[in-house]
Amino acid sequence: MVRTGRCYCGAVCYELDDDSARDFSVCYCEACKYASSSHTMNLRTDSDKIKITKGTPKSFIDTKTLSGKPMDRKFCGDCGNALFSEPSSLPGKAFLKVGTLDDKSGLNLLVEVFCSNALQPFEPMPQGKHPQLTLGAGSPAFEA
Template identity: 35%
Template sequence: MHTVKPLAGSCLCGQIHYELAAPPLLTAICHFAHCQKQSGSAFSVNLVVQRSDLAVSGDLASYTDRGESGTVIYRRFCAACGSPIMTEPSDKPEIAYLKAGTLDDKGGIDPKVQIWCSSAQPWWSSQFEIPAFDRNLSQ
């Protein structure tokens, strides 16, 4: 019988570690302006996960942000090195958006959707043939 190894990751300095006990619900590329600023890049790649499947060790610092709708979102990161680890929306506490760049093994990353394409950098040209939405999936 083949055993599936849980996904694991950490921050840059190693003070934060996590394991994901189940596969992500979805992997998404987000072009939202706040995600660009937080990631320091043109977009953020996020694993949408059940929060109950995610075990985190180490003390996460937090920044309270607001989405375009006004919904509070908590951006969790390592206080020592600043690595973004996840985002937790206050209106969906059962979900977390885990930052794919913090995974130990990024080989299985397979984005299925792009969101907030209306905020994408003008030079961005998707190499993926995946659904793209101007805003969130529900908008």
């Protein structure tokens, strides 16, 4: 089964041709917190199973990894959306960002890593002078 995916703005699109890529991990390391504000969900695959079908992702060589080995982080140069990472510590492997897949069905959470770094879930602060909004699809726009 070939899965398709893209960045948020659609400037970079890809196909993933890997029937065995179903198990994903959640990573709470510091780099993933910086990249996404709290964590990333990563589907491990072979680098050659990802085919870019539209656009060209930008590359950032991250040298601040816990392994001390560089990580090539691919992202959209227009919207900044992270797409996948290729760690030099695992040659030929890639970690595809689950959120970029068009169809996320059939995936299985396998493991969470760096759990001691996870941010604690938050709850809304007690009602004060600030508004608390619950917005979703079909909600009227908030006007100040």
